[in-house]
Amino acid sequence: ATYSFAYDASDRLIEEVRVDNLTRRFSYNDGGHLTRLNEIGYGENGERPERDTLFERDAIGRLVAKVNRDARQDFEYDDVDRLLSIERQPTGIGKQLGVTAEKLEYAYDLLGRLTQEITASGTLAYEYGPLSKLTTLTLPDGRKVNHLYYGSGHLHQLNLDGQVISDMERDDLHREVYRTQGKLTSCFGYDAMGRKAWQFASTLPADKLSQVHNAGIHTSLLVEHAYNPIHRRYQYDPAGELVRTLDKLRGEIKYEYEPNGQLLSRDTGSLVGSEEFRYDPAANRLDFNARQFDKVKDNRIQQWRDQEYRYDPWGNLVEKRSGHSKLQSFSYDCENRLVRAETLVNGKLESTGEYRYDSLGRRISKQAEINGEVEQKRFLWQGLRMLCEETPGQSIVYLYEPGSYAPLARVDQAEGEGQKVYYFHTDQIGTPLELTNSEGEIVWQATYRSWGAIDQLTVNEVEQNLRFPGQYFDSETGLHYNTFRFYDPESGRFIIQDPIGLSGGINLYQYVVNPIAWIDPWGWSAKPTHSPDxxxxxxxxxxxxxxxxxxxxxxxxxxxxxxxxxxxxxxxxxxxxxxxxxxxxxxxxxxxxxxxxxxxxxxxxxxxxxxxxxxxxxxxxxxxxxxxxxxxxxxxxxxxxxxx
Structure with missing residues (x-):
């Protein structure tokens, strides 16, 4: 199988044919701007459905409208090309899929900084300091998330309406070394390359913990201390790969890699939890009973262990059968966004999920029904990070590490009750491993398999759905919502092709090369955590x-x-x-x-x-x-x- 491309006399791409024969054709105006995308699918039985997306441009080439089968979106700009609004009107087909009319609006100050974002879920307001650092984020309910900085511009404190969430202390290289988390203080150490070498959370106050940075103190001696409920150490090989972790709550785990950096094995010291992996040349994972030179046709996996998969002509997963009893089906809109999921067990409907998105493709609501129990959630976004989650009678505000998708804390507000602050304790890439309350007690604790599926949920007193950075667990499907795609942690791959095509890599379903060191918060393209934002x-x-x-x-x-x-x-x-x-x-x-x-x-x-x-x-x-x-x-x- 091959990719093929065709270009016009001006060297513009006019046709792309993917390995699965899915074809995309591009048309341009006289100014060289894209005006039409024609897509031709390829089904399992050779069917070739077509669909079009039209792009309307103004005299200087700006996108002013996008029209497809489900909706029309109109874009408005100011005199310096800043986006002022996106207005969406659904078609009849779009309404059937749950697409609604909406308008997103934006305002800016004289320096071009975003000051207001108006959505159907509410208004966010932004205030900045002298260094153009965000100082205050005002939530739709009027609460204010305040950011205090060092003179260097690095974050020193987060507070909500004056209630301190976390204070951060930094070393001479501006790296975080202490973080207050309720009655716990988390400490971080780094190796010569600036990688996280160890971390622990202690009930001792910060002034008692400064000794851990003295040259004569061996941090490994602190692992078993009762005042350290959480402690982890990390070891890397000369290639920079994580090869060993030592965790007070999970024990020792060792990792091995292929010469090309792909994860080969995860060794927990016993058969329980240990894993080994095989791949074809396109990085598709293979069963161990597969022949040495087996390959996955068109990168559309048909079978993985006891699971069978079927796809629609656009390459979207539409059916997943697990064993002899479980059948899941998935439906999509014309932009390949999942809008409905159903799970049948032994022929009986067990769960359903319906999903809605805004004009930027962010999921703004879901309704799930599991064994007759209905769950409704709404989501509010700050850019491409989920900021708020609301259910009837309760809201959650998520706060993150600066410039990162690693969660730092969350503030829960139930109707008629006071605020409760919970703190995340993450691993080397920002995946939550523990959640503690303001008293320092662990209320959620998980052990994961290599590709993000939870192996063991040791403590589950508080519902916690964040997974790999940028991912949110949906219990009704077992999938992780990953901003612009859904991720299957069992197979370690996305269920649809990459929305940005080959710009995200040659295998359009691949998550990352190595889930121990790489992340993909948007579901577009993977990157190591230590490269620039x-x-x-x-x-x-x-x-x-x-x-x-x-x-x-x-x-x-x-x-x-x-x-x-x-x-x-x-x-x-x-x-x-x-x-x-x-x-x-x-x-x-x-x-x-x-x-x-x-x-x-x-x-x-x-x-x-x-x-x-x-x-x-x-x-x-x-x-x-x-x-x-x-x-x-x-x-x-x-x-x-x-x-x-």
Missing amino acids: VAKWLEKGGTVHMEVEGRTWVYQDWEGNVVRYPEGHPDFTPYQRQQVDVPDLKGNHGRNPGGDFGKSDALAPKGKADYSKNTWHHHENMRAMQEVPKKIHNRFTHSGGVKI
Whole structure:
């Protein structure tokens, strides 16, 4: 199977034929702007349905309307091209699928910063400080989430209407080392590459915990202390892969990888919980009873263990059969968004789910029925992060780590009751492992399998549905809602093709190369957690794309400088003045004889670094030091550096 492409005389893409024969054709106006997308599906029996999406443009090429089978969306801009509104009107077919009329509106200040976002779920208001950092987020009910910062611009405190949620303390490199979480204080340590090396949550106050950063204190001695209910340590190999975790609540887990970085095994020390994996050349997971050279036709998995799958002509999963008793069916709108799911067990309807989305594709509501119990939820978004979840009589506000999809805390408000604050304790990529209350008691605790399915729910006093970063667990289907797609944690893949096509990688169903180190919060394209935040990079005027093999991000700044990030690490080789191997790196910036910079200066082939223009960069192999321009090093951020 192959991909094929056709171009016009102006070198514009006019046709794409995917490995499963799904065909996309593109039409342009005289200005070179896309005006029509014609899609031709390919079904299991050779059927070829067609559908069109039309794009209307104004005189300067801006998108002013998008029209498809389900709805018409109109876009309005101000004089400097900022989006002011999106208004949607459903068609008759769209109404049958639950598409509703809606209008999203946006307002900005004189500096172009977003100040107001009006949705059907309510209004969000934004206030900023002198450094254009968000200082106050006003929720639809009037509550205010306040952000306090250090002079460096790094977050110091989150509070809700003055009630402190968390205080953060940072080291000289602005990395978080302490975080208050109710009666617990969480502490974090880092290795020479700036990766998380250990973390624990203690009932001791922060001033009693400062000793853990003394050189003479071995943090492993703290694992068994009663005042540390949560403690984890992480060990990495020279390639930067996580190879071992030691967890007070879960024991020791070891990981092995293929030479190309794919996860090969997870070893818990016993048959229970241990896993091994096999893949075909397109990274589809294979059963161990498959032949050595088996491949998955068209990347549409037909069978996985005791499960069988069927797809519609657009490549969407429409049927999943588990064993002899369970059958799930899925229905979609014309933009491949899941709108309805049904589960039958032994021929009897067990559960249903109906899902609704806004004009930006974000899920704003769901109604589920499980064994006759009806559940209704509404969701409010801040950009592409879920901010609020509402059920009749209760609301939850989610707060996240800065520039991240790792949840930090949530504030629950039940009708007629006071607020309850719960704190997340996450792993190295931001997946919640524990939830504690303000007293420091664990109210939710889970152990996961490698690809995100929960293996054991040890404590479940409070419902907690966040999973991998950007994912939300739906109990009625067992799937994880992943912003622009749904993810199946059993098979470790998405149930529809990538909405951004090959820009997200060559296998359109693949989640990530390695779920231990990579994340995909939007369901578009995977990235290692230690590479720059894509959204913030784009906001600053840079561009980002992924090389076709799906493992290397390429960032270009607003001045045209380009840095590749193979496996999430910056390749500064084109900019380096010199490179030197230095023994026993500590991850510091000291220029004294024992500091990393001082040792590099002493051993460097071209002598001491020119600190007026350059700095030393710690290579990810934890051995090499590269002298590179300060501007490049500071701008193209990475693990151990300051986040954008």
